Amino acid sequence: MTRFTDxxxxxxxxxxxxNRLVENSDRIFVALSGGKDSASCLYCVKRFADExxxxxxxxxxxxxxxxxxxxxxxxxxxxxxLDIELIEIEPPDIRKYRxxxxxCSVCGIVKRYLMNKIPREKGATKxxxxxxxDDFIVFFLKNLxxxxxxxxxxxxxxxxxxxxxxxxxIRPLFNVGNRxxxxxxxxxxxxxxxxxxxxxxxxxxxxNRKRDNWYSTLYEIEKWNKSFRQQMISAIEDVSTLFxxxxxxxxxxxxxxxxxxEICAYCRIFGDASGGI
Ligand code: AMP
Ligand code: ZN
Numbered sequence: 520m521t522r523f524t525d526x527x528x529x530x531x532x533x534x535x536x537x538n539r540l541v542e543n544s545d546r547i548f549v550a551l552s553g554g555k556d557s558a559s560c561l562y563c564v565k566r567f568a569d570e571x572x573x574x575x576x577x578x579x580x581x582x583x584x585x586x587x588x589x590x591x592x593x594x595x596x597x598x599x600x601l602d603i604e605l606i607e608i609e610p611p612d613i614r615k616y617r618x619x620x621x622x623c624s625v626c627g628i629v630k631r632y633l634m635n636k637i638p639r640e641k642g643a644t645k646x647x648x649x650x651x652x653d654d655f656i657v658f659f660l661k662n663l664x665x666x667x668x669x670x671x672x673x674x675x676x677x678x679x680x681x682x683x684x685x686x687x688x689i690r691p692l693f694n695v696g697n698r699x700x701x702x703x704x705x706x707x708x709x710x711x712x713x714x715x716x717x718x719x720x721x722x723x724x725x726x727n728r729k730r731d732n733w734y735s736t737l738y739e740i741e742k743w744n745k746s747f748r749q750q751m752i753s754a755i756e757d758v759s760t761l762f763x764x765x766x767x768x769x770x771x772x773x774x775x776x777x778x779x780x781e782i783c784a785y786c787r788i789f790g791d792a793s794g795g796i
Contacts, residue, residue, distance in 0.1 A: 527703045530694050531563045538676040540647070540689040541567055545575040547689070548606065548638035549647045551597070553581075553590035555704045556649030558597055558711040560691050564647055565601050567691075579605040580646070582633050584613065584626070593710040600710070608637055611789050618788065625788055632785040636776055639686050646686045652752045653696040657733040659755045672762040674755050682768040682777040693756075696748055697734060 520528075535541050541564060549561040565577050579598045583591065586609075598605040610629050613622065638646050655674050662670045676693040680686060692700060704711050740747045770776065771783035778784070 521706055524703055524706050527695060527699055528563065528566070531559075531691055532567055534676050534694045535564070535567050535691050538689075540564075540645075540677055540691055541571075541573055541575060543574045545573075545644050546578075546642050547575060547645045547647055548578050548580040548641075548643040550634050550649070551579045551581045551594050551605075552649065553594050553712040553714070554649065555700045555709075555711045556651050556692055556697070558593070558649070558709050559700045559703050560647055560649040561597065561601065561603065562707065562709050563691055565603065577603055578638075578641075578643075579603050580634070580638055581605060581607045582630055583607055583609050587714070589714045590712050593712045596710045606637070606641060608633065616788065620788070628784045628788060632776065632783070635684075635686050639684060643686055645689050647689045647691060649692055649700075650690045651692040651696050651700055652694055652748055653734055653737055655690075655693065655755055656737060656748060656751050657730065659751075660733070668762050669764050669766075670762075671755075671759055672764040674759045676756070681764075681766060684770070684775075685768065685777045694749075694752060696737075698738070 541547065547564060549557065549564055551557045551561060561577075561579060567573070568575055568577060579594065581591075581594050594605065597603075610633055613625055613629060616622065616625050618625075634646055634648075659671060659674055662668070676690050678688040695703075703709070737748060766779060768777045768779055769781070771778040771786055772781055773786040774783060776783055776785070
């Protein structure tokens, strides 16, 4: 361990402990994209459970979107290294979608849907993702200017389930950002891919590029205000409690999964002839 990895790990452990992200008798599925964030997330959750002797099950969960070895191989070696079982699933082929939604929006809907459904069916109590501090600061600013205030209620390390079929979502990396996650993986020799995670190289998808612009703006501010991101994420955590999610979850009339509409977004895309594929 170096001074950096030590500080990083302590910060993540503090987030896990303070918010009770990992507890006895939990069955936690860690959603793995192959990238640095989710790789570090799995490593930290496993190490926390081992060091604190927590009696819980931890599994890796990978939605194989394009069967790319550059993504799959680091995931395989990570779970082997940590001696963790990997649950891998293949979603319907998103490339066949002919509807009007941008491919990246379809991809996001598919991932969110499967990330709740499959782990729940396999007995999970919680799903962990690698969303980090920088992601939440950017989401926050975007949702603030877009006046989507109710979403802000989700910007915290733990989002409790509000429906029997909805898993509790945990974000162990809430207090560390992109740069830290990358450096941690490098220094700890945690396998991950640098391949850009938009699998479809969709021309219409400006999402990733825009996201990078946001990230660099945060780091630009940090040049003259060293604790900017730390202060911002701490304020976001406070403010998130002031917003209430107007959520009236029902069950989708086609698949039975939780949804705020009669038919969920996934079934509207894949469900029937009107859907698209
Ligand atoms: P992203 O929206 O791509 O930034 O991903 C956010 C988080 O979602 C990642 O840190 C992972 O925990 C999870 N995730 C993204 N893609 C996948 C995938 N293909 N399979 C499983 N989990 C994923
Ligand atoms: Zn549905």
